[in-house]
Amino acid sequence: DAGVTQSPTHLIKTRGQQVTLRCSPKSGHDTVSWYQQALGQGPQFIFQYYEEEERQRGNFPDRFSGHQFPNYSSELNVNALLLGDSALYLCASSLESGESRDTQYFGPGTRLTVL
């Protein structure tokens, strides 16, 4: 049973650049959520995708955008990178229906460093 996978593992960018992070959900899951975790803090919700649409969004600027594909995989795009965007970006997958609909499973994350 394949778990949540993310790529790349690590990424180094410079201010002003753009970055795309990728996520494949756990087998059978249809909902993908993205979180940002700064050092020493708990993860913060960025947005959630279901049926290829953004369904919920946290307090993140429009520089953060995403996409979900028909196979449920997802991308997170960040434009005009700032130093403060340096963080661990986590993808979590879940199933829209059923008893475990509230439970989200996390991928290993992408560690983004902005110089």
Add this chain to the structure above:
Amino acid sequence: RKEVEQDPGPFNVPEGATVAFNCTYSNSASQSFFWYRQDCRKEPKLLMSVYSSGNEDGRFTAQLNRASQYISLLIRDSKLSDSATYLCVVNRAGSSNTGKLIFGQGTTLQVKP
């Protein structure tokens, strides 16, 4: 005020000790509650869901008090391998979606020989 608050610790305990973590949440619309464990530079992993009736999984016991908006985690007979950050999490699921997870800052546990 943060929506989910935890004492960040660190908690330094000897092997075999019993340790308790507490967490409070401010939004009464919160519907589901969890404890996640996060090892250094790794992703959070679900430790257990938390129910009002209390639930136990081996050495771990979780409790929810909705009236006080308070969640707890008790670890008995601590092992070296329990050393990690424990994240208190609430989910404000709506009627038609799986909601978003709101995380506390995390409580760091260090179990020493």
